[in-house]
Amino acid sequence: MDISQDYFSCYGLPCDYSVDLAVLRQSHRSLQQTHHPDRFVTGSDSEQRRAVQITAYLNQAYATLSKPLTRGIYLLQLQGMDPLAPTNTQMPMDFLLQQIELRESLEEMHQSQDPEAQIDSMASKLQHQAGQLESEFAHAYDSSDLGAAETAVRKLQFIVKLQQQLDALEGALLD
Amino acid sequence: MALLQIAEPGQSAKPHQRKLAVGIDLGTTHSLVASVRSGQAETLPNSRGEHLLPSVVRYLADELPQVGVKAQAHLVDDAANTVMSVKRLMGRGIEDVKRLGENMPYLFEACDQGMPLINTVSGLKSPVQVSADILRALVQRGESSLGGELVGAVITVPAYFDDAQRQATKDAAQLAGIQVLRLLNEPTAAAVAYGLEHDQQEQGTIAVFDLGGGTFDISILRMEQGVFEVLATGGDSALGGDDFDHEIAEWMRQERQIPAQLDLAQQRFLLRLARGGKEHLSDVQNTTLSFSGWPGAAVYSDLELTRDQMNGLLDPIVGKAIRATKRTLRDAKVTIGNIAKIVMVGGSTRSLLVQERVAGLFQQQPLTDIDPDRVVALGAARQADVLAGNQSGEELLLLDVLPLSLGLETMGGLVERVIDRNTPIPVARAQEFTTYQDGQTAMAIHVLQGERELVQDCRSLSRFELRGIPAMAAGAAKIRVTFQVDADGLLEVSARELTSGVAASVQVKPSYGLSDVQIADMIKASWTNVEGDRSARSLREQQVDADRLVEAVTMALAEDGDRLLTAQEQQGIVDQMEQLVIARNGQDHHAIAKQIEVMAKASDAYAAMRMDYSIKRALAGKAVDQL
Numbered sequence: 001m002d003i004s005q006d007y008f009s010c011y012g013l014p015c016d017y018s019v020d021l022a023v024l025r026q027s028h029r030s031l032q033q034t035h036h037p038d039r040f041v042t043g044s045d046s047e048q049r050r051a052v053q054i055t056a057y058l059n060q061a062y063a064t065l066s067k068p069l070t071r072g073i074y075l076l077q078l079q080g081m082d083p084l085a086p087t088n089t090q091m092p093m094d095f096l097l098q099q100i101e102l103r104e105s106l107e108e109m110h111q112s113q114d115p116e117a118q119i120d121s122m123a124s125k126l127q128h129q130a131g132q133l134e135s136e137f138a139h140a141y142d143s144s145d146l147g148a149a150e151t152a153v154r155k156l157q158f159i160v161k162l163q164q165q166l167d168a169l170e171g172a173l174l175d
Numbered sequence: 176m177a178l179l180q181i182a183e184p185g186q187s188a189k190p191h192q193r194k195l196a197v198g199i200d201l202g203t204t205h206s207l208v209a210s211v212r213s214g215q216a217e218t219l220p221n222s223r224g225e226h227l228l229p230s231v232v233r234y235l236a237d238e239l240p241q242v243g244v245k246a247q248a249h250l251v252d253d254a255a256n257t258v259m260s261v262k263r264l265m266g267r268g269i270e271d272v273k274r275l276g277e278n279m280p281y282l283f284e285a286c287d288q289g290m291p292l293i294n295t296v297s298g299l300k301s302p303v304q305v306s307a308d309i310l311r312a313l314v315q316r317g318e319s320s321l322g323g324e325l326v327g328a329v330i331t332v333p334a335y336f337d338d339a340q341r342q343a344t345k346d347a348a349q350l351a352g353i354q355v356l357r358l359l360n361e362p363t364a365a366a367v368a369y370g371l372e373h374d375q376q377e378q379g380t381i382a383v384f385d386l387g388g389g390t391f392d393i394s395i396l397r398m399e400q401g402v403f404e405v406l407a408t409g410g411d412s413a414l415g416g417d418d419f420d421h422e423i424a425e426w427m428r429q430e431r432q433i434p435a436q437l438d439l440a441q442q443r444f445l446l447r448l449a450r451g452g453k454e455h456l457s458d459v460q461n462t463t464l465s466f467s468g469w470p471g472a473a474v475y476s477d478l479e480l481t482r483d484q485m486n487g488l489l490d491p492i493v494g495k496a497i498r499a500t501k502r503t504l505r506d507a508k509v510t511i512g513n514i515a516k517i518v519m520v521g522g523s524t525r526s527l528l529v530q531e532r533v534a535g536l537f538q539q540q541p542l543t544d545i546d547p548d549r550v551v552a553l554g555a556a557r558q559a560d561v562l563a564g565n566q567s568g569e570e571l572l573l574l575d576v577l578p579l580s581l582g583l584e585t586m587g588g589l590v591e592r593v594i595d596r597n598t599p600i601p602v603a604r605a606q607e608f609t610t611y612q613d614g615q616t617a618m619a620i621h622v623l624q625g626e627r628e629l630v631q632d633c634r635s636l637s638r639f640e641l642r643g644i645p646a647m648a649a650g651a652a653k654i655r656v657t658f659q660v661d662a663d664g665l666l667e668v669s670a671r672e673l674t675s676g677v678a679a680s681v682q683v684k685p686s687y688g689l690s691d692v693q694i695a696d697m698i699k700a701s702w703t704n705v706e707g708d709r710s711a712r713s714l715r716e717q718q719v720d721a722d723r724l725v726e727a728v729t730m731a732l733a734e735d736g737d738r739l740l741t742a743q744e745q746q747g748i749v750d751q752m753e754q755l756v757i758a759r760n761g762q763d764h765h766a767i768a769k770q771i772e773v774m775a776k777a778s779d780a781y782a783a784m785r786m787d788y789s790i791k792r793a794l795a796g797k798a799v800d801q802l
Contacts, residue, residue, distance in 0.1 A: 056603035
């Protein structure tokens with residue numbers, strides 16, 4: 001098992017944005033079955049160490065490829081781009097304004113009469129936007145427009161962050 | 176016809192001989208050892224047919240320690256030398272233990288690493304040593320029952336155990352001379368005990384509800400083709416059946432207007448009466464609680480307690496467990512409808528109220544056919560059998576997650592998360608940091624575990640130093656810190672300066688860990704304090720940035736301000752710096768951020784001049800091959 005190869009190759013998948021999650025999962029399971037440290041408990045120290053490294057690599061690979069955001073970022077990184085670079089802060093104005101609005105409505109939900117309904121409606125709004133950005137990315141990436149792909153994935157990152165904050169808010173409110 | 180067997184040197188002469196391995200449930204009140212024999216996992220009894228070994232060790236002056244029932248008999252008359260509930264002390268520091276100490280009769284002494292030592296007639300004993308004595312008794316029982324030497328053991332730990340507690344458990348096994356095949360989380364072991372992976376068609380999500388005497392664990396697992404994968408784990412490490420007893424005892428005290436100031440014997444009396452009543456109400460609808468034999472002058476009349484009344488008392492406590500369960504379902508991103516099976520673990524799940532509430536939440540009956548006291552040991556035995564290599568073909572694989580987030584201290588007492596909790600293990604993550612000051616040659620690495628944003632609210636696991644970093648301008652060094660967590664959940668941290676290759680690494684081996692109450696508080700507080708933490712964090716971050724900028728500019732001005740700038744330029748920078756110091760001492764992080772920006776702009780040109788100058792100076796007088 002070569003842990004310097006890219007994540008797609010290790011699962012025998014084409015280096016592409018669209019991934020068959022069932023195949024990915026199946027392939028991940030069977031590689032884990034072979035390489036997990038539990039298979040080497042009676043092995044040598046170096047075998048055990050290697051097993052920990054390989055499994056850690058596989059866990060990272062699976063986590064990266066199984067989510068649309070991290071998969072998109074990873075594809076661009078393979079192309080030598082760095083969509084997460086801190087210097088990379090240019091975003092279209094209308095998108096930023098929309099983000100500020102969403103963030104404000106998230107903050108107002110604390111005082112809301114019916115927070116659950118608002119959370120649900122915002123969750124589906126975000127879900128819809130995420131879906132759109134994913135197809136935008138796929139289209140741009142397939143037509144080798146890496147600049148547009150990068151913009152899409154950076155927008156998606158904003159949305160995913162909002163989704164996480166919404167989840168946390170939901171957790172806090174339901175407790 | 177017997178086949179001739181030829182064995183190469185170093186190979187086993189009997190390749191098909193079954194390797195002997197056991198599963199050990201090293202519990203707070205009692206421990207068990209189990210093994211797979213003729214395809215069945217079973218707990219192993221001692222010669223008197225007892226399966227549960229009380230987790231009690233009594234130290235004697237010139238004899239080997241007594242373990243189990245024999246030791247238990249001396250809890251009262253030789254309290255100082257008879258150690259019980261040592262699991263609560265594992266991986267704890269002396270300070271944590273002092274807080275637990277009220278009802279512990281031992282004399283503690285601190286050793287160099289802050290680990291508490293118990294002063295007994297047979298010398299100072301660490302919790303690791305006491306646990307090792309229990310493990311030795313279990314291994315002996317295993318070897319005599321199975322008739323041979325063990326290749327190793329799977330030892331179970333609560334899913335909630337942090338790195339220090341896991342490490343202490345592994346150290347105890349090492350001390351007892353046992354090869355640890357794996358540290359396995361108790362809920363995972365319980366799920367395995369039910370053999371759910373044998374239903375070929377079955378792939379589904381399982382909830383393991385583990386309510387013991389003092390702790391509550393809830394884990395959500397996914398099972399698929401022989402692979403058990405923990406999706407999320409949560410709970411409350413200060414919630415358990417003991418709380419039931421206290422609640423009932425408190426009710427009795429108030430009903431009979433017994434004064435709140437009770438001596439130890441009176442407390443014990445009330446608790447014993449409460450526990451008896453609780454257990455009785457599992458079979459009948461109402462019970463009489465009799466105060467005859469009350470250790471005091473007052474006389475109290477009998478009390479009637481109905482099951483409904485008791486349920487009313489206990490419901491808020493069970494409700495806490497139900498809420499923690501819902502939260503963990505959310506963490507696992509599954510809904511109640513996704514749960515195919517519920518496995519019950521721990522003596523307190525015998526409570527009918529608990530079973531009803533769990534069934535009510537999941538809209539199905541939980542599995543209760545395996546004794547909830549033994550289910551963990553049985554699962555560990557199955558896993559030990561697999562790991563020893565006794566199973567062939569389709570194999571069982573257990574995948575765990577990190578129970579609590581790991582991070583590093585950064586400037587201003589903030590924690591930078593490196594690995595989030597509930598990340599599948601083994602895992603390796605690297606994070607890059609840089610130096611804070613010009614010419615900095617060492618960096619302290621402080622490893623923390625917990626969910627909060629500030630260092631003071633997380634558990635310190637380890638501190639070490641990376642030395643010998645070549646002197647560079649602030650921000651020029653690149654220090655990569657790598658965390659690696661193995662399948663047992665044990666952490667190893669290494670650090671390397673990338674431009675020079677200077678490296679340091681530690682097997683994180685802390686002398687103490689989290690106290691139960693601390694874990695519960697930390698988890699709870701991380702939910703309630705998210706907002707407060709965030710603004711505190713923003714303020715601290717801006718303050719750190721401001722300090723860094725002020726310090727860097729002050730030092731730079733002292734060094735070469737006169738050489739590179741006019742007096743007027745210098746004064747302009749100093750004015751902005753004063754404004755920044757004023758903002759920094761306020762509470763408004765927006766104001767600080769704004770002033771940092773202004774200040775940075777004011778000193779940008781100066782910084783560029785310095786950079787040029789420093790490069791020229793560095794290159795001056797050096798031959799090309801020296802660079």
